[in-house]
Amino acid sequence: MALPLLFAFLFSEASARTVPDQALVVNWNSFNALETVQPPSVTNVFLPPGFTEEQALAKPFHIYDDDFYDVIGPNPTLTVVASTGVDPIFHEAAVWYPPANEVFFVQNAGAKAAGTGLNKSNIIQKISLNQVAALSAERNASGLVDVITVNANPPIVNSNGATNYRGEIVFTSEGQGNSTAPGLWVMNPQEPYNTTVLVNNYFGRQFNSPNDVAVNPRNGDVYFTDSLYAYLQDFRPPPGLPTQVYRFNPSTGAVTAVADGFELPNGITFSPDGSYAYVTDTGAQLAFYGYNLSAPASIYRYTVEVDGTWSNRKLFSYTSPGIPDGVHCDTKGNVYSAVGDGVQVWNPSGTLLGKIFLGSVAANFRFAGKGRMVILAQTQLYYATLAAEGADPVNEF
Ligand SMILES: *[C@@H]1O[C@H](CO)[C@@H](O)[C@H](O)[C@H]1NC(C)=O
Numbered sequence: 345m346a347l348p349l350l351f352a353f354l355f356s357e358a359s360a361r362t363v364p365d366q367a368l369v370v371n372w373n374s375f376n377a378l379e380t381v382q383p384p385s386v387t388n389v390f391l392p393p394g395f396t397e398e399q400a401l402a403k404p405f406h407i408y409d410d411d412f413y414d415v416i417g418p419n420p421t422l423t424v425v426a427s428t429g430v431d432p433i434f435h436e437a438a439v440w441y442p443p444a445n446e447v448f449f450v451q452n453a454g455a456k457a458a459g460t461g462l463n464k465s466n467i468i469q470k471i472s473l474n475q476v477a478a479l480s481a482e483r484n485a486s487g488l489v490d491v492i493t494v495n496a497n498p499p500i501v502n503s504n505g506a507t508n509y510r511g512e513i514v515f516t517s518e519g520q521g522n523s524t525a526p527g528l529w530v531m532n533p534q535e536p537y538n539t540t541v542l543v544n545n546y547f548g549r550q551f552n553s554p555n556d557v558a559v560n561p562r563n564g565d566v567y568f569t570d571s572l573y574a575y576l577q578d579f580r581p582p583p584g585l586p587t588q589v590y591r592f593n594p595s596t597g598a599v600t601a602v603a604d605g606f607e608l609p610n611g612i613t614f615s616p617d618g619s620y621a622y623v624t625d626t627g628a629q630l631a632f633y634g635y636n637l638s639a640p641a642s643i644y645r646y647t648v649e650v651d652g653t654w655s656n657r658k659l660f661s662y663t664s665p666g667i668p669d670g671v672h673c674d675t676k677g678n679v680y681s682a683v684g685d686g687v688q689v690w691n692p693s694g695t696l697l698g699k700i701f702l703g704s705v706a707a708n709f710r711f712a713g714k715g716r717m718v719i720l721a722q723t724q725l726y727y728a729t730l731a732a733e734g735a736d737p738v739n740e741f
Pocket residue numbers: 461462463
């Protein structure tokens with residue numbers, strides 16, 4: 345008697361999930377066999393059959409797998425926090441600074457609409473999450489939030505990625521021209537925003553264009569990708585080193601290369617316990633030089649050995665549309681990446697669970713405490729509430 349009842353109860357629980365107000369369900373079988381399939385092109389969005397773009401934007405949490413209900417919870421929300429029109433000031437390096445409940449981020453360095461790169465550095469800005477969180481019932485709160493410029497001193501030239509580091513924030517700097525060497529800089533997240541160079545060379549050689557940085561939660565080491573985007577945006581000379589991932593040991597100062605074989609390494613993060621590393625390769629996106637659709641738009645996973653070296657490179661996900669830029673995990677080990685239509689979420693086996701669909705490119709994003717996420721979509725800044733919690737270490741190191 346008891347067993348069948350229990351099964352019936354579990355079964356009805358699983359199948360009777362209510363689709364949240366801001367969510368829609370996509371049946372994968374609905375697009376496996378399409379009437380027409382378009383020839384190769386650089387497309388920006390994939391609309392599931394039966395949905396217009398307006399409908400897909402009105403319900404931006406797209407459920408591709410039942411496990412996405414646990415990621416988004418019963419009442420996820422998405423809010424436009426700020427819009428600029430053309431200047432891509434909401435680009436990368438989103439970092440939550442808990443003591444002030446603020447989120448920092450940087451402008452796209454080198455983008456034509458930003459007017460930055462060879463002659464002018466990009467800027468760092470911040471928002472107050474207290475101010476933003478109070479607006480989560482709005483769909484578009486643009487104009488209601490203060491976006492504050494942070495005058496790093498000395499300036500971090502053409503900053504790109506960033507993460508929490510020993511109570512402060514470590515940024516990658518892509519450098520400028522031949523003489524301003526790129527590297528890693530640390531900034532005090534409070535006035536006077538004083539900065540210090542952490543690393544700016546590999547045995548006296550300039551890095552190419554450090555893109556993103558993550559701290560491994562197990563060993564506390566700082567790992568960063570060195571890509572070529574400053575060169576591909578015409579503000580740095582041709583590469584003097586292969587595109588690689590480096591590891592900086594804060595106790596000894598040692599810098600070592602841990603992975604190569606990339607076209608354009610980009611985002612980097614670790615699983616919650618630090619035992620896996622994820623690196624995105626955005627070789628398909630050549631900035632001022634267009635696209636190469638047969639090059640990677642892929643997330644690779646590595647095992648992080650106990651000694652901090654990497655092994656077992658494997659393809660975790662080939663992403664579509666666009667390229668996977670920023671990448672972060674939640675505390676359950678699910679992997680999130682900013683791609684051509686918003687933020688996509690995979691389980692640890694690389695199955696797409698769902699999307700936070702923006703209908704346009706997201707460059708990066710960051711969890712900012714449990715159930716809160718800030719998404720950088722170049723000319724638009726978004727705030728999402730959901731059930732998941734980010735895995736990036738905030739205070740430990
Ligand atoms: C940088 O400044 C030089 C000299 O003023 C100018 O010729 C050049 O066009 C500028 N480059 C960019 C990318 O703005």
